[in-house]
Amino acid sequence: MFSKIIKNITLTCRTINIKQIRLYSLEITENVANTFKPPEICDTKLLKVAIIGCPNAGKSTFINNLMDRKVCATSSKVHTTRNKSLAIFTVGDSQIVFVDTPGLVNDREKKKFNLEKSFTKDSKSSLSDADIIGVIHDVANAYTREILDIKVIRLLELHKTKPSFLVLNKVDVLKSKRKLLDITRVLTENSLDGKTIPGKFKKIETENKGWPLFKEIFMVSSLTGSGIPEVRDYLIKNAKPNKWMFPEETWTNETPENLVLKAVQATLLNFLPQEIPYTLKPELELFEQNNLTGDIICSVVVKCPSQRIAKLVAGASDGKLKQITETVQHDLQLAFQNFVRIHIVMNSEEKEKT
Template identity: 60%
Template sequence: MNSIRKTIRFASKLRSISHELRFSSSLSNKRDTEEETCTSRLLRISIIGMPNAGKSTLINSLMDRKVCPASSKVHTTKKKSVAIFTECDAQIVFLDTPGIVSSQELKKYNLNKSFFKDSNSSLHQADLIGVVHDVSNTWTYDRIDIKVLNLLEHFKNKPSILILNKVDLLKNKRKLLELTRKLTENRLEGKLSSEHIEIEEDEVKVVRGWPFFKEIFMLSSLTGNGVGELRNYLVDNAIPSPWMFPAEQFSGDKYEDIIVNSVRSKLLDFLPQEIPYSLETKLELLETDENGRITTVVIVKCPSARVAKLIAGTYDGRLKQIVAKCQEDLQDAFRCFVRIKIVLHNEKEKN
């Protein structure tokens, strides 16, 4: 705990370096003086990062609602989606993007070419960029991927924050301090930290971080630890502006898409290896009764009878588990009772 406190104090010192360039004032300059008198406030934040960094889980945690599909496998989010959090006079619009991938990964995981476009379009719309970094990944925890750095460089005029995720999985919490220095190049808003430590010459040539982050947050999107601080920060820094969505709206996606994506995320969780990436999910039925209860049927197209049996499991045990988890997530998202049925369809039996 002491190491965590020291790391948090370090982040606070970094923030104090640029006190005169506070985030709220820099963003407010973008609005006309007429908008500044508006009683409503708005902040659009684009959440970017590498696959499986926990972007969707973080948004769900910030929303306290399972709006974005999330699973334990990479590339759960297949296209850009929008989540809306409204509190008092402030509305936060989260622009969730697919993990940044290479052309080889597009083919391997049968992904849409929009993966390349969605991150850029979200960043164009955003007032703020949130970079989610997985500190538990042994191979990449100490550097920001070059693809992310290239995006940040391209949108250097937009303010950005660093979100260190999955800190609960980091066994040695003392590493957070040194890790923060590397990922920020020992700077915040381009200014050198007061706790500057000389870097060895052989490391100077290696670009590991981004020196222009305005804030640093350390949290666990899964446990919710530290999420409240980030949520408060976003609400506090919303800018005077009309809202983009009605107060009661929580997603920019259609109900149909939320349901289908929920099923797909559970298939990713329950099925091994790359099998779920070959499946196609399609909404067959969506009905709402007078009490607001939802009834829905989703078709899962399987490439073979063997895959269909694998999904169903012994005595349909696995399928029942998938249905139960989908129902739980959808009820959390829609805040009402949901009855869902998943039908397995073997493509080879069509004829």
């Protein structure tokens, strides 16, 4: 092939010397070789996992257990997670990127808790980017344990071509294994990956009860960590050859400053009654990290709508504020896996106006 090309060039362009022809021949050879060059083999694997579910189902705690690190802020109240954030877990040649999304809410809840518009947008965008979808369902809630939320089902229907798995969370609360099996059958419409689950099942004629296309079902306790290793192994197994999204040492896309503020907000939700913590605005005044040791020193001002609320948060002789500070410091040390010293002060916006 190449000799024929050279011959044609020689016949039509007699003024071209032999050296030029040889150089041209080498160029053609390289171009052909590059055209048929086999694709590079990727030696790393990647899996993007969207975690969805109703508010307070345990999504953040679930991710923290999988990561073995307190990446996501958690509390006993709803809407602790206010926007989507990434948790990155790298083991061996596999990188698992978890997207912790806000709990699915309706318009009434958004207005009640003064929630951002991102609450609905983040869940939808996360599912579009994900390779697999994980649904966290709280079986400890007696009112909703036997039905998947309609908002969850609608999202799954929009992405039915993507694999999904169901995580029954807080199973340690249920003492009856039979009850747990019945709940599983209802939530999956007695199907796993589109195939009927063996055994007797009394179908309840109710629309939008469950989802029949889950690829796998896990029963876990995010609080104790029971069942978490099985989920971790499943995700690593499903990672596909691809380049990592982040360096191996990266464990979140959040800035350290944002992690501090989220930890403060989550702790306030735990320590304060009713809707008071939703009116508070933590602001970072100081953040310093030692480049050699990784030690962190930070200061946060919590702005309150009134002096009365500021005193309520601080408690008698600042006793409650000391407890809040200690809890935040402990949580941040679990997140950064390093020493953290934090100072939290209360500031009344009402006082600033006078």
